[in-house]
Amino acid sequence: MNALNPRIPSGPVRDAWTRTKEELPLISPLRKRELTILVVGTGLAGSSAAATLAEQGYRVKVITFHDSPRRAHSVAAQGGINAARPVAVDGDSISRLFRDTVRGGDFRAREAGCHRLAEISSAIIDQCVAQGVPFAREYGGTLATRNFGGSLVSRTFYARGQTGQQLLYGAYQALMRQVQLGRVELLPRRDLLELIRVDGVARGVICRNLLSGALETHTGHAVVLATGGYSNVYFLSTNALKSNASAIWRAHEQGALFANPCFTQIHPTCIPSGDPYQSKLTLMSESLRNDGRVWLPQRRQDSRDPETIPETERDYFLERQYPSYGNMVPRDVASRRARELCNEGQGVGPAGRSIYLDLRDAIRESGRDVIEKRYGNLLEMYERISGEDPYAKPLKIYPAPHYTMGGLWVDYHLMSSIPGLFVLGEANFSEHGANRLGASALMQGLADGYFIAPATVTAWLASHSGPLVTQDHSACREALAAAQTRIARLVATKGDTPVDQFHRQLGLTMIERCGISRDAAGLSQGLQEVRELEQDFHARVRIPGGAEGPNLELEKGLRLSDFFGLAQLMLRDALAREESCGAHFREEHQTPEGEAQRDDEHFAHIAAWEYQDGADPLRHSEPLQFTALQPSTRSYR
Amino acid sequence: MTPTLSLTLRIWRQEHQQTKGTFQTYTLKGLSPDLSLLEVLDQLNDQLIRSDERPIYFEHDCREGICGSCGFLVNGQAHGSQRATTVCQLYVREFQDGETVTLEPWRAAAFPLIQDLAVERSALDRIIAGGGYCSINTGQAPDGNAMLIGQEQALSAFETATCIGCGACVASCRNASASLFTAAKLAHLGQLPQGQPERRSRARSMQAAMEQEGFGSCSSNLECEAVCPKEISADWISWMNGEAR
Ligand SMILES: Cc1cc2nc3c(=O)[nH]c(=O)nc-3n(C[C@H](O)[C@H](O)[C@H](O)COP(=O)(O)OP(=O)(O)OC[C@H]3O[C@@H](n4cnc5c(N)ncnc54)[C@H](O)[C@@H]3O)c2cc1C
Ligand code: SF4
Numbered sequence: 001m002n003a004l005n006p007r008i009p010s011g012p013v014r015d016a017w018t019r020t021k022e023e024l025p026l027i028s029p030l031r032k033r034e035l036t037i038l039v040v041g042t043g044l045a046g047s048s049a050a051a052t053l054a055e056q057g058y059r060v061k062v063i064t065f066h067d068s069p070r071r072a073h074s075v076a077a078q079g080g081i082n083a084a085r086p087v088a089v090d091g092d093s094i095s096r097l098f099r100d101t102v103r104g105g106d107f108r109a110r111e112a113g114c115h116r117l118a119e120i121s122s123a124i125i126d127q128c129v130a131q132g133v134p135f136a137r138e139y140g141g142t143l144a145t146r147n148f149g150g151s152l153v154s155r156t157f158y159a160r161g162q163t164g165q166q167l168l169y170g171a172y173q174a175l176m177r178q179v180q181l182g183r184v185e186l187l188p189r190r191d192l193l194e195l196i197r198v199d200g201v202a203r204g205v206i207c208r209n210l211l212s213g214a215l216e217t218h219t220g221h222a223v224v225l226a227t228g229g230y231s232n233v234y235f236l237s238t239n240a241l242k243s244n245a246s247a248i249w250r251a252h253e254q255g256a257l258f259a260n261p262c263f264t265q266i267h268p269t270c271i272p273s274g275d276p277y278q279s280k281l282t283l284m285s286e287s288l289r290n291d292g293r294v295w296l297p298q299r300r301q302d303s304r305d306p307e308t309i310p311e312t313e314r315d316y317f318l319e320r321q322y323p324s325y326g327n328m329v330p331r332d333v334a335s336r337r338a339r340e341l342c343n344e345g346q347g348v349g350p351a352g353r354s355i356y357l358d359l360r361d362a363i364r365e366s367g368r369d370v371i372e373k374r375y376g377n378l379l380e381m382y383e384r385i386s387g388e389d390p391y392a393k394p395l396k397i398y399p400a401p402h403y404t405m406g407g408l409w410v411d412y413h414l415m416s417s418i419p420g421l422f423v424l425g426e427a428n429f430s431e432h433g434a435n436r437l438g439a440s441a442l443m444q445g446l447a448d449g450y451f452i453a454p455a456t457v458t459a460w461l462a463s464h465s466g467p468l469v470t471q472d473h474s475a476c477r478e479a480l481a482a483a484q485t486r487i488a489r490l491v492a493t494k495g496d497t498p499v500d501q502f503h504r505q506l507g508l509t510m511i512e513r514c515g516i517s518r519d520a521a522g523l524s525q526g527l528q529e530v531r532e533l534e535q536d537f538h539a540r541v542r543i544p545g546g547a548e549g550p551n552l553e554l555e556k557g558l559r560l561s562d563f564f565g566l567a568q569l570m571l572r573d574a575l576a577r578e579e580s581c582g583a584h585f586r587e588e589h590q591t592p593e594g595e596a597q598r599d600d601e602h603f604a605h606i607a608a609w610e611y612q613d614g615a616d617p618l619r620h621s622e623p624l625q626f627t628a629l630q631p632s633t634r635s636y637r
Numbered sequence: 638m639t640p641t642l643s644l645t646l647r648i649w650r651q652e653h654q655q656t657k658g659t660f661q662t663y664t665l666k667g668l669s670p671d672l673s674l675l676e677v678l679d680q681l682n683d684q685l686i687r688s689d690e691r692p693i694y695f696e697h698d699c700r701e702g703i704c705g706s707c708g709f710l711v712n713g714q715a716h717g718s719q720r721a722t723t724v725c726q727l728y729v730r731e732f733q734d735g736e737t738v739t740l741e742p743w744r745a746a747a748f749p750l751i752q753d754l755a756v757e758r759s760a761l762d763r764i765i766a767g768g769g770y771c772s773i774n775t776g777q778a779p780d781g782n783a784m785l786i787g788q789e790q791a792l793s794a795f796e797t798a799t800c801i802g803c804g805a806c807v808a809s810c811r812n813a814s815a816s817l818f819t820a821a822k823l824a825h826l827g828q829l830p831q832g833q834p835e836r837r838s839r840a841r842s843m844q845a846a847m848e849q850e851g852f853g854s855c856s857s858n859l860e861c862e863a864v865c866p867k868e869i870s871a872d873w874i875s876w877m878n879g880e881a882r
């Protein structure tokens with residue numbers, strides 16, 4: 001195991017990235033042509049990285065689960081992307097975005113990383129505009145912005161409710177341009193099953209071709225993972241159904257440290273769940289909180305039609321409890337308050353598990369067409385799913401697992417603890433701390449892919465560019481055999497129960513034990529339950545068909561077997577972190593007002609877990625230093 | 638208790654491109670009106686797996702109408718009869734109790750069958766590779782505000798940019814033409830100042846790519862517009878025809 005060196009530049013965080021870039025070694029264009037980089041994942045992070053590395057002259061092989069890069073889960077992001085551009089009159093600046101990000105993450109993120117993100121943010125918007133991303137514009141033709149949760153300035157750029165789609169298409173088009181130029185080899189419909197390490201260095205991957213079932217070995221001089229987040233460990237989540245933890249989990253088992261696994265963002269504004277066969281939860285962008293007011297009837301179990309409940313009998317609880325931020329409090333705060341009130345019986349909808357998000361006043365003030373223009377597609381989606389008209393009735397919403405702040409530990413160069421393995425986007429743990437503010441994931445994914453990794457991967461390759469490993473290398477053969485064994489084991493089980501049934505059960509356990517709020521007893525209980533479920537899975541799962549050809553159940557089975565390991569790590573991490581911070585709310589640690597109680601003396605660090613074969617994982621920690629900002633209690637009141 | 642429905646699904650089953658396919662019929666009872674059609678297929682697959690049969694292969698991912706993965710013919714219509722909808726956004730409540738619903742894959746020469754309800758649509762990616770981008774390298778971008786773009790213009794470009802590459806337009810066209818897909822991308826980039834320098838060459842090369850992939854030509858029967866889940870107007874096809882000249 002390498003010592004945990006985050007390689008944070010010394011000196012003031014301002015300009016730290018500029019100073020770093022100036023010192024990073026470069027590689028001549030001629031040599032770049034001889035170097036192969038494997039990029040796994042084609043979301044915002046992967047596509048932007050692959051396109052940029054190819055522009056620089058590397059040979060890039062892009063591996064993705066989807067049939068087309070355009071379908072990566074980033075396509076679903078609705079609300080927008082933050083950037084510090086002093087465009088409006090509200091006085092935004094890099095230092096303000098930096099401050100909001102560190103504070104939003106409840107002082108569990110690195111200052112240097114957050115500052116770099118704020119510095120780069122503006123260039124991201126320029127890059128995307130140049131690619132033709134049709135951001136919303138003001139009448140005068142300048143870029144439009146809006147507000148987002150956890151912030152008091154308007155710095156969120158958007159393309160109606162489809163910002164992720166438009167940003168992804170921009171990156172995808174840049175990638176396809178490189179495919180056409182012959183600099184990128186695109187390998188879609190491949191599932192990463194193993195990482196290949198040679199002398200401790202990442203040198204390749206084993207993938208399953210999802211159509212033929214064949215196992216393939218791909219080698220490169222560096223490996224970049226941009227495989228997204230893992231909140232599907234909860235089964236019901238806002239993530240696309242194929243989002244998974246497999247790639248990062250395989251890397252973790254090979255020695256990459258896993259940081260802050262328990263930090264999961266529960267998003268406050270999702271359409272609540274209904275039928276037991278429901279397969280996912282749909283997000284309603286929180287930008288709706290700009291115009292929508294959150295409330296519940298004051299009376300418990302009030303089953304009246306919401307429109308008939310008079311103003312005086314409504315509890316606009318966020319506005320009441322948080323006079324300065326009101327409906328715009330960060331996600332963890334909003335989620336917790338919703339859950340509490342529902343637990344107390346004040347909730348509405350099926351099983352009292354919903355709250356109202358009401359657009360009535362905004363429609364009255366600005367008119368229906370303005371609201372329609374702003375949120376049209378979201379509201380249409382809501383109507384289709386719920387069967388109710390959101391222009392006439394308040395929306396019913398409830399918190400749902402959404403984004404994972406945890407992920408593989410990376411240093412300032414985005415390199416994991418396995419040399420040569422870089423991790424970008426939601427797959428890494430960086431920048432968001434214990435809580436992610438809205439519109440900051442897209443920003444981070446694109447900063448990683450367009451600007452940071454291209455510089456740091458080059459720096460690493462400058463001194464690690466030996467000959468390419470060949471497929472008959474023992475390390476490749478061992479990794480291939482390991483993948484074969486895992487598949488064979490699943491196919492041979494021939495039990496009687498489909499994969500989904502185990503996944504649903506895992507999800508229920510995780511949301512109950514490691515969801516919006518946690519306590520020691522529940523977490524220990526959860527560990528026990530997941531262990532048992534995992535054993536049960538391996539004894540009773542049924543995967544019809546064999547290893548050849550397309551086999552969706554095999555794909556799901558492989559993914560779920562990795563989720564079991566990850567779920568246990570999440571529970572352990574939550575148990576070890578004896579404090580409340582951001583999205584991690586330990587019932588034992590709260591202020592008299594019910595707010596999160598941080599323990600900076602003992603927990604101002606990143607937890608980084610080391611995998612141990614056959615034994616409990618080891619917890620390492622990377623202390624966090626705050627020099628530009630003083631840790632303070634987060635208050636949105 | 639909300640009332641439940643029963644549906645009979647006639648589903649095209651085909652092991653792979655080389656084998657012969659047939660319709661098979663399955664009846665599901667007690668379905669909640671709040672389930673999506675894909676969740677009904679999940680439920681059916683659950684039963685098939687338990688009885689040791691091969692589950693139905695269909696593509697899906699986001700299940701919220703944005704990734705473009707899902708898509709097959711529902712009662713002969715791409716994504717079903719509902720306006721502006723992908724199949725993942727079709728809900729049981731839209732069907733009649735006891736209705737028989739026929740599901741079959743997209744049919745187009747450029748979309749080879751994978752299995753059951755899934756086809757390979759990578760030909761659409763190759764059309765984009767044929768020129769559907771602005772040639773700008775990372776780090777060379779000018780200030781995004783230096784170029785003023787009127788609100789209406791930005792919105793119109795955005796609306797054509799929302800194409801999700803689902804392929805419904807191709808599947809519903811009697812010539813299996815990809816004109817709506819291609820026109821949408823050309824209109825997105827062609828309406829913005831950033832897209833001007835390559836405007837004509839883009840139109841030519843993307844249309845050439847379209848032909849090369851074996852898509853048919855447009856004969857203006859407008860079925861594409863009728864099924865497009867993103868309601869992209871077929872007027873853009875005539876606009877496209879003016880572009881390459
Ligand atoms: C509904 C929704 C709305 C959101 N809205 C916003 C928003 O408004 N603003 C914001 O900032 N953020 C938002 N987010 C968060 C943001 O969208 C994501 O964090 C971000 O897009 C992740 O990008 P990524 O590139 O890291 O991963 P992804 O886009 O998830 O891409 C992962 C890629 O990896 C590939 N992959 C995964 N596993 C494997 C494997 N085993 N083998 C091969 N390939 C693999 C996939 O095919 C895919 O290409 C939202 C998220 C959701 C779910
Ligand atoms: S134009 Fe419409 S129907 Fe055709 S691929 Fe795009 S979204 Fe689908």
Ligand code: FES
Pocket residue numbers: 696697698699700701702703704705706707708723724725726
């Ligand atoms: S599953 Fe994504 S559009 Fe239907």
